[in-house]
Amino acid sequence: DIQMTQSPSTLSASVGDRVTITCRASQSISSWLAWYQQKPGKAPKLLIYKASSLESGVPSRFSGSGSGTEFTLTISSLQPDDFATYYCQQWRTFGQGTKVEIK
Amino acid sequence: EVQLVESGGGLIQPGGSLRLSCAASGFTVSSNYMSWVRQAPGKGLEWVSVIYSGGSTYYADSVKGRFTISRDNSKNTLYLQMNSLRAEDTAVYYCAREGVDGDYRFDPWGQGTLVTVSS
Numbered sequence: 001d002i003q004m005t006q007s008p009s010t011l012s013a014s015v016g017d018r019v020t021i022t023c024r025a026s027q028s029i030s031s032w033l034a035w036y037q038q039k040p041g042k043a044p045k046l047l048i049y050k051a052s053s054l055e056s057g058v059p060s061r062f063s064g065s066g067s068g069t070e071f072t073l074t075i076s077s078l079q080p081d082d083f084a085t086y087y088c089q090q091w092r093t094f095g096q097g098t099k100v101e102i103k
Numbered sequence: 104e105v106q107l108v109e110s111g112g113g114l115i116q117p118g119g120s121l122r123l124s125c126a127a128s129g130f131t132v133s134s135n136y137m138s139w140v141r142q143a144p145g146k147g148l149e150w151v152s153v154i155y156s157g158g159s160t161y162y163a164d165s166v167k168g169r170f171t172i173s174r175d176n177s178k179n180t181l182y183l184q185m186n187s188l189r190a191e192d193t194a195v196y197y198c199a200r201e202g203v204d205g206d207y208r209f210d211p212w213g214q215g216t217l218v219t220v221s222s
Contacts, residue, residue: 030205032205032206032207034207034208034209036209042214043197043212043213043214043215044148044197044209044212045212046208046209046210046211049202049206049208049210050206055210087147087148089148089207089208089209090207091207092138092150092153092163092207093150094147094148094149094150095147096147097147097148
């Protein structure tokens with residue numbers, strides 16, 4: 001099975017910061033990677049699919065990049081609504097999550 | 104509007120059974136791959152089971168032999184029958200539509216239903 005490893009596990013940042021989260025696959029997955037945002041008590045929300053395609057309605061400050069085994073989710077200017085936990089996903093495997101906290 | 108609404112969660116004793124439901128609107132369950140994903144308290148997301156449009160079913164090793172996924176096409180509803188429940192099955196259970204042909208995104212998701220296994 002392919003393993004997905006996210007880093008960091010927790011990230012402290014301020015409003016306006018540029019934030020980058022990394023996801024590594026244990027073997028090449030081409031561009032078949034999705035990113036989700038989850039807030040406490042809520043279901044995950046799809047942000048990015050096929051590594052870099054922005055889901056409809058998601059703010060353009062979110063972007064995804066990468067292929068093969070290394071991928072990144074970038075928030076260009078962190079907003080108050082962005083403090084949440086982020087997960088990467090390939091097929092039926094999720095990364096362990098990255099919690100973005102207020103610094 | 105494409106929407107999923109789960110129901111059926113609750114408090115159940117170890118060894119007991121529970122059936123979760125996931126009612127879909129805005130799309131046809133039987134024409135899609137439909138999955139259950141769970142999240143234990145304070146933990147990450149864990150895929151549980153999938154039913155393909157053709158009817159094939161697959162399960163995570165942690166629930167194989169105890170859980171059964173099914174659907175009722177007339178009700179456009181997905182189910183998860185959970186038997187021999189254990190404390191480690193305590194989680195919020197989400198249903199989600201799964202993508203196909205490599206693009207295995209989960210979207211949409213239901214709001215989740217909490218299953219608590221405890222005596």
